[in-house]
Amino acid sequence: MNILQKKSLYDNKIAFIGAGNMASCILGGLVKQGFPANNIYVSAPDQPQLDALEKKYQVRTSADNAACAGDADILVLAVKPQILSKVCLRLSEHLSPGTLVISVAAGIDCESISGWLNDHQAIVRCMPNTPALVQEGASGLFATDAVSETQRQNAAAIMASVGKVCWIEDEQLMHPITALSGSGPAYFFLFIESMIETAVKQGLDPIMARTLAIQTALGAATLAGQSDVDVAELRRRVTSPNGTTEQAIATFEAKQLRGTVEAAMEACSKRSQELALEAKAVTAPK
Ligand SMILES: NC(=O)c1ccc[n+]([C@@H]2O[C@H](COP(=O)([O-])OP(=O)(O)OC[C@H]3O[C@@H](n4cnc5c(N)ncnc54)[C@H](OP(=O)(O)O)[C@@H]3O)[C@@H](O)[C@H]2O)c1
Incomplete structure (x- = not known):
């Protein structure tokens, strides 16, 4: 068992990249459940957004993603999918191999994230939904093989602070999860x-x-x-x-309500697959 595995979730430093809806509801859920606010770091470009989070939850904030992510045990990527590659590429040199990366970005697979993060291995991908904003979310989670059992438990505990969580063992099932709960x-x-x-x-x-x-x-x-x-x-x-x-x-x-629901969910799942392919077209520079 390594040092990280011996830590309880509350001993971990959690860094959030992005301070919008998802980041604020997850960190808000963690603080509400007793997670120490001084172990939560948040970074985003918008200072008033950071000030508001600092005032409300007493978390630590920074406008510098790399400073925020440095020596984090758990890094939560909570930026829009369109800018995730840029954010990851800039963070890649500052991440330690033992850091668990959790991405809530819709439609972007672990392989893409790993590629942008200098081949980082321990990644949990999560598909949350908007009721997380009122702690009634439903999240589908997928972990790469490099994620330890303790890291899986920590990822589940973080997302459980804003609702129910379910694990999937095949990442392709993230598309039907998107069509269902996302x-x-x-x-x-x-x-x-x-x-x-x-x-x-x-x-x-x-x-x-x-x-x-x-x-x-x-x-x-x-x-x-x-x-x-x-x-x-x-x-x-x-x-x-x-x-x-x-x-x-x-x-x-x-x-034909059932047929309409089926057609709608199939269209949603198909769009999720297309978005994942589009994201794959953005690769890390050699
Ligand atoms: N909202 C949902 O219900 C939901 C559901 C499922 C999945 N998701 C996923 O969650 C992720 C975040 O969504 P959201 O709704 O929380 O979006 P959001 O409210 O727009 O938050 C995005 C945050 O990222 C910040 N940001 C922008 N550029 C940045 C950079 N270069 N470095 C660091 N932070 C930066 C934004 O700051 P500015 O505001 O200053 O740009 C903002 O604080 C997305 O990938 C989305 O797919 C969201």
């Missing part, structure tokens, strides 16, 4: 949006329609999460023969 919140927003529009057309006050639609989605998800029967059975239980719900469900089925 982009999934937008599907539910669209569904809620449609329900609100229809309820208003049927005469309900817009504020009341919004309240009832959102609470119904929240209640249904909470019930499904806490129930010991599957969602299809829960649906059957609220669908009485010849009742009102049966009419709605029959309409969804007749209008």
Whole structure:
């Protein structure tokens, strides 16, 4: 067991590159759970953004990515995918081989990140989603072979501070994960949006329609999460023969809701594969 493996997560220095939505919600989740704020370092170009994080969470900040990443046990890459190659190439000389790199950038695979980071090996790739902003996220995680068991546990603990985590052992499954949980919140927003529009057309006050639609989605998800029967059975239980719900469900089925969902998720997964290929075209200079 090496020195890093003997450390508990709280003894690690965690450096975040990027101080936007993802970085702030993950580090906020860590601090809320008791992770020592003085072991968290954040860097980004925007000083007011850094000042706000420092004030809110008492984390350490810097405008210099390399200074922030230097001697970090865990480095979280939380910048937009389009600038990840540039950020990594500039960090590559400053990373120690024992550092665990966690990337939350959508669509960029471990091989690309490793190439940009001077062949760095210990990488966890993560696909989070926006409900992480309210600690209700769902993240898919993939680790390269070089990631130790302790590093896997640390990566899972970091992402668990903003929601649920699931490991995948085949990186290609990151595409269906993107189509399910990564982009999934937008599907539910669209569904809620449609329900609100229809309820208003049927005469309900817009504020009341919004309240009832959102609470119904929240209640249904909470019930499904806490129930010991599957969602299809829960649906059957609220669908009485010849009742009102049966009419709605029959309409969804007749209008091919399942086929529409399948086509949408396939299109999403395909786009995720295309983005990964585009990212691969950007390689580290020899
Ligand atoms: N938001 C989500 O729900 C979500 C879901 C899944 C995955 N992700 C992934 O999470 C990553 C971050 O997304 P986000 O929503 O947090 O984006 P964001 O809010 O735009 O944050 C990006 C951060 O990176 C900073 N930055 C820009 N250039 C930089 C540089 N050269 N060095 C260091 N920092 C730099 C930005 O600073 P400025 O603001 O000054 O440019 C900002 O603080 C993305 O790769 C995205 O694919 C996000």
